[in-house]
Amino acid sequence: MTFNGDGRNVRVGVIGAGNIGADHATTLAREVAGAEVVAVFDPDPARAAAVAEATQARTSARAEELISAPDVDSVLVASPDETHPAMVLACIAAGKPVLCEKPLATSLAGATEVMEAEIAHGARLVRLGFMRRYDPGYRAAKEVIAAGELGQVVVLHCVHRGKASAPHYTTAMLLSNSAVHEFDVTRWLLGEEIVAASVVAGRSSPYAPVGLHDPLIVLLETSSGVVVDIELFCNCRYGYDVRCEVVGTDGTICCGEPASTFRTATGWRRSSIADDWRARFHEAYRAELQDWVESLRRDEQRGPTAWDGYAATAVAEACVAAAADGARAKVELGAPPSLYR
């Protein structure tokens, strides 16, 4: 597929008009070159209508209708996690490129089904919304590692904190929905697979809703022996704070939220911390969407794949098992199918 020949915009249909869907849609419409939002679907018609109006798009009555619409060149899936596989499968069936918000699936079975469908289709259509790969800090870390400037990486320290989780958030979601970012970051930064996972649950914060053990410490081991510790804490109350320190045999690199200002008053000097993922990673989301649109216009393949989504889901599933029985769980991925090499 090429959009390049006639300089035409890529026409995107957006499925899911919740927080992140609305955010993606307006970013596509207002800040991404070469894109236009043409259709929006959400089970809540009011929500769909609001986003459609803000982006000068129409609403679709059903997801299937949106996916099959002739003027929808590509699809952005930002519906609830558990619906991701069905939506992406429909896109593959329609032969349309799709950017699926993470996670690809909440179960390995779901992820497998998507991956197999794409393999059967014979060409990559699916990109995963691992937007940290587009954050300047993480990109700098990857470059420094790749250039060998840290020597061999030996340890990764990750912190993933949010102000307050949704009321229904569960321990399993903390792993499959939140930690999945760190699983992808680990694989992407190091260029190798995660082979084992453990979960340590100490005291839980009284601010966590029932059913959610928060914080958790996750320990990962990679194929070459890098140890990764991850603090997941989605009810830390003070802000959205995501950081990563890569420790190598010859030096370290640490990325976090850049501070654009410092203020002083009454005894302190401070920088601000983002309120949520939107404030922290807006630039990364914009860059992700721009790169997706550009890759479609140039008919180029790049970005996180269904295999990346599958691998992250596999680690999440291992973590859920490890959290349940307190033991170290192995992750066995095997080699990536040829479509993803």
Add this chain to the structure above:
Amino acid sequence: MTFNGDGRNVRVGVIGAGNIGADHATTLAREVAGAEVVAVFDPDPARAAAVAEATQARTSARAEELISAPDVDSVLVASPDETHPAMVLACIAAGKPVLCEKPLATSLAGATEVMEAEIAHGARLVRLGFMRRYDPGYRAAKEVIAAGELGQVVVLHCVHRGKASAPHYTTAMLLSNSAVHEFDVTRWLLGEEIVAASVVAGRSSPYAPVGLHDPLIVLLETSSGVVVDIELFCNCRYGYDVRCEVVGTDGTICCGEPASTFRTATGWRRSSIADDWRARFHEAYRAELQDWVESLRRDEQRGPTAWDGYAATAVAEACVAAAADGARAKVELGAPPSLYR
């Protein structure tokens, strides 16, 4: 003028294909929603052709031809400083919106001519490229000041450093081309005019080319009595480092280059400093261009005006006089014409 009705892109003609013109053109083509570069002019045809190819535009043989082309909706002027007034006057004559890189003019006479032409035209067409107004740090500073969180502003400290100036850079250019950013930042942050300027020239760096006294210290006073000191140092060798500290009676805010990573090795922990204005302010330039395009599509008036360009040039001219005779020079602007209120 409205581009909004039919959702059509704003078609931009770019005059000047040097460093900043090329940068603007590719940003418009690749990262700005709703814009497209249709024509490029540069006296150097090879340079024009390269930018035109990168942005899928055509080249124009002459600036006037570009400005009058029917498919050029608006013009971006990034030609050498001394040509700015002529280019902008031609755009006004053609009734086309124009984003003019700073400075508006290298002399007050030039700036006056442009402003008078726009007033005669009877509507604002000119925007000035004071992109710092779109930098997150400067924006945060403005918000904090406007909210009264610093009390009354009493002092502004500015630092403006670059690695190495162009060989032909002169002391006058240091004031009219570089410091003009600080003049605008001062006026914009404080919402008041600069009324006097002094220049202190101490020891000059041996790395400065002949004809350039570098660094200089500029002292400004505003109408309410805020004192502004500015260090201009365009041959500091280590990087492009632009910072500003606003001191109020109830606190301070400081903005500079955000650090997205920290590295450790051999005895230090460090963050990187941008190599040039491009690395430091790319996001601000993108936001500036996006806002310009959006304002054109919505037929809204906003952003720095010809009056802002005129005022900055007036301060620059006062500084040049102050540098020449070592005395404090007054700046007398009078009230802004009604078009700019």
Add this chain to the structure above:
Amino acid sequence: MTFNGDGRNVRVGVIGAGNIGADHATTLAREVAGAEVVAVFDPDPARAAAVAEATQARTSARAEELISAPDVDSVLVASPDETHPAMVLACIAAGKPVLCEKPLATSLAGATEVMEAEIAHGARLVRLGFMRRYDPGYRAAKEVIAAGELGQVVVLHCVHRGKASAPHYTTAMLLSNSAVHEFDVTRWLLGEEIVAASVVAGRSSPYAPVGLHDPLIVLLETSSGVVVDIELFCNCRYGYDVRCEVVGTDGTICCGEPASTFRTATGWRRSSIADDWRARFHEAYRAELQDWVESLRRDEQRGPTAWDGYAATAVAEACVAAAADGARAKVELGAPPSLYR
């Protein structure tokens, strides 16, 4: 014992004239009020003589002679780790106050013997050299925790890095000699005991000597459920870097090496990292020694005790076991003897 009555200096005998013994001796002689070094012992007579000369003290032929000398009011033990119990036991037998460098012992048996001797003596004579309790950053963290400003502590992240270990350094020493600081910090900051320990050994740095697995990740759990992760990395090559982040349900506090300057050059802005423990913690050592001397002069009991030394050794022993078999090791301390409550 009181030294206060006549304003006389506390006369200290120093056992061990290696790096840390020499450092303590000169600090006592040159920077501590109310102290004087009177005797120095080291099996290497040249080393002893050099320190004695620098501090205007005499050398002792044997440790026992130093301990029993009538003009030695108190003893500072900075001999090799494995000799600590014997030295401290001799001090207790002589009824003399002793400041023993950490660890109290390299085995739980040794630590127990010391503790029991002190209990039999019936009064506290032993202080342990856990100098981080005197570091401004750690002290601030303790105050903030104690004031409840973080809510309940849930996680502690510790990093303990050094440039290069001694050639003979072993994995057991990494735990009993280095990590023992973090064991004490954890107990002291939280005011509770460590109940379990695990050790994760991933890839080891090629710069680590044979017999040392470096880095290690240690995981501790405290009685109230706080999870502590510790990165131990004594061959990180870039400097001595010790940090700690305390995560509470209502906020966090992080302490590390304060940066007294920032430099810019060739593309970076940087602060320096200490070369070794001396540069990083000199102030803490001085404050520790001053506080010890002052407590002796005022006949007051404070500072880390033999029980603190015993507890840290117990955790170290559990870690050694955990490292050996890869399993989680419990730490069972029981209640502190009444002398230490």
Add this chain to the structure above:
Amino acid sequence: MTFNGDGRNVRVGVIGAGNIGADHATTLAREVAGAEVVAVFDPDPARAAAVAEATQARTSARAEELISAPDVDSVLVASPDETHPAMVLACIAAGKPVLCEKPLATSLAGATEVMEAEIAHGARLVRLGFMRRYDPGYRAAKEVIAAGELGQVVVLHCVHRGKASAPHYTTAMLLSNSAVHEFDVTRWLLGEEIVAASVVAGRSSPYAPVGLHDPLIVLLETSSGVVVDIELFCNCRYGYDVRCEVVGTDGTICCGEPASTFRTATGWRRSSIADDWRARFHEAYRAELQDWVESLRRDEQRGPTAWDGYAATAVAEACVAAAADGARAKVELGAPPSLYR
């Protein structure tokens, strides 16, 4: 004079038991090796008694009595600024070493008288309390400059802020009592003299007491052409904030208050700012006193001299003149007398 032969403590008499006198006295008694406070004088007997008790010293009925007491080896002068010359002259007459808090005098005449008396005495007895020379940040800056790592210094930016001035504080005191630190720092860091001074007074803070124009901007020029700008702001309300940035042709160094911890809560990450000079410079004061005592015990001459005090007072006097008439004032020191070379 030597105190070294018999290892005896230096016995210090303290004149002035106000904030800084009390602070120095307790630091000498509790944290300085080889010193003891033996006598305290203050016109307010209660104040004197409190400091005497805290330091186990006696009170003296009159300053002259203290200075001439046979058991007073040396004198620390921390009385009000305007009494400094008389106190120091009495010490010189008694042939006793004296550490005089800055400034040496509030008028050039007073400073001259002291200097001439010391020259007539024929040996240096006077040290000035320019404690920043003992601050780690300033020391690092001096080392880096001296090593040529910055190339040639071209600009110095200084900030000197305090929470709230004393009610009686005047504009002249802002220059002679506060800015005198920056005058000394400039001379000491650069190793050259200040040759001219200007003062810019913009808007004054409503929090400044009547008679005090606060903030002020002072501009200095040194013999080699370095330009120094100093913001003096003693009613900034948020804390005691003293910083300095040295700009060289090959790089910069910046020193300020080191942050020993960072906290996060409710949207920010912050470090604390010292409440007053005591918190900010306690270590520098301790090091200054220790170095003074050590130099006395070793009979060595070092540290800031009466000439340094005279030079700083000369600059202060020039600034007061410049502030009065708004013109640039020259500072003409001549060569230092041979005693100070």
